[in-house]
Amino acid sequence: MATKVFIPTPLRPFTGKQDVVELEGRTVGELLRTLITTYSDLRPHLYADDGRLRSFVNVYLNDDDIRYLQKEETEVKTGDTVSIIPSVAGGAPVDTSVRSSREGPPLTNEEVQRYSRHLIMPEVGVDGQRRLKAGRVLCIGAGGLGSPAALYLAAAGVGRLGIVDFDVVDYSNLQRQIIHGTPDVGRPKLQSARERIGAINPGVEVVTYETQLTSKNALDLFADYDVIVDGTDNFPTRYLVNDACVLLGKPNAYGSIFRFEGQASVFGVKGGPCYRCLYPEPPPPGLVPSCAEGGVLGVLPGVIGTIQATETIKLLLGAGEPLVGRFLIYDAWRMRFRELKLRRDPACPVCGDHPTIRELIDYEQFCGVSPARAPVVEPREMDSETTVGDLKRRLDRGDNVFVLDVREPQEFQICRIPGSTLVPLGELPSRLAEIPRGAGAPDIVVHCKSGVRSAKAARLLADRGYDRVQNLKGGILAWIDQIDPSQPKY
């Protein structure tokens, strides 16, 4: 049985000018495959490289779009006709210039001298430098990524730099957060950041926000800025920054780092993808370790934060090729850059064609880290816990306690609870023989750095039939704080 397939005008040169061809096939997909086999020049125009029909190719069975039938599996019966009907789409380039109309205040003689290496490049020039001077950039976080980003943006002459942070400088920050120095330990990060920026470029207006970014304040905070630099280290804030940027139509110079790998992109530009197009859902809580848990090469945020600053400067200039629709992955260990193509997802809940998220939501809950969702994640009874004070008393009394440390060997080298046994969490299932059990076996107290990994380990042991397993609240950090301050924290 042959089925009539109607060919639209632009494709007729490929079918010998015929507007109807008759083909054999049981389903629409079979017909189309026969079509592109018979007339092979059609293939690239109908199908994308991934083998899917191109978005602007519409296939109708009689009067119905097969998208709403069984797609290419739609069966064809005697007398049916199939039509290929174009959608014709296009448009001007997406405008990545954030403030093309604002030319910015004139430059002083001192500024001309300061920015001369910019001014002599035609891509920047006086006009571009004035745009930077008029530019307003908000850095979320003055940490690993925020440090280099803020330093370079200040040096480049961005007029106003806002910084959101509520942390104080810790010794463990100094390995990578180069906007802070050793004398700053214990001081608010905003203070040291302000001083460093002032020293580099007193012409920059620094606005500090000593607060946690939340769904309540994000839109107000972002409203005054042209570009948002996301230097956050956790998923709730990352989704919050993304959604707020999309809702306000502000570009998000995104970066993230872990161990030796960094990522960067520009999200939230009209027509371009957002973070949710790439990751519609956050990972289950605890699955992706933070830098505090997994570590990070100190220089890595230097590379990624500097890329974020570069993208921000191009966005303010409205020039160059921004990292929109491209996802850059940097592997510092192998020294490789890779680039993934990224497209706006028409079904994206926040930047898609029919967005379902039209205001900011509860991101702690969305990412499963707030109590509201905790019972769903852990439907079991409360896990048994103990405190460092209690453990210390039992050890001093000479109770029969088996202290199980589930951290990694390199962490064990830094500090440990005396008498503890090291079995890293990942090796625990295959090393259960080393954990005493049965009649007369000691109580087991599991610990890690701060209590997350050990909670998993305690659950694993309980599942394997160990009773009297307790998780040490606060981990070895609590032990050092409350019991043994002579040991170093990390």
Added chain:
Amino acid sequence: MSCLRIADDALDAIRRHAAETYPDECCGALIGHARAHESAPSVLTAVPLPNQTEEGPRRRFLVRPGDYRHAEAQARAAGVELLGFYHSHPDHPARPSQYDLDHAWPNLSYVIVAVDGGTPGAVASWRLRADRLAFDEEGLEQTRT
């Protein structure tokens, strides 16, 4: 370089349509005589079509299948051919964007009119290469009606 001939009236209609919809994009179909022997294809009429995009008409246009069919049927009824489509680039040059390229059909002329602050400017016509990697500009020759 191939060439597209276009009637004065049709070109004026495109410019007017582009100015009217500014700052949004406009779109429409081009119908006329197909290429024959030595003569270039020749646009007789520009048929305005509704911009049905859901991605924001400032930077996008979309002609849906129903309107495409309508344009093709209109050409057939007049005994001529569908030659291509036009659209405007508000405050952008009359050059195809990456998005234009990603969504382009072969064997059609894509006429783009730049609109600068509401005033129609340069008009250029483009055809997709067979390998889909780029557009080639084609000459645009105005004809008296």
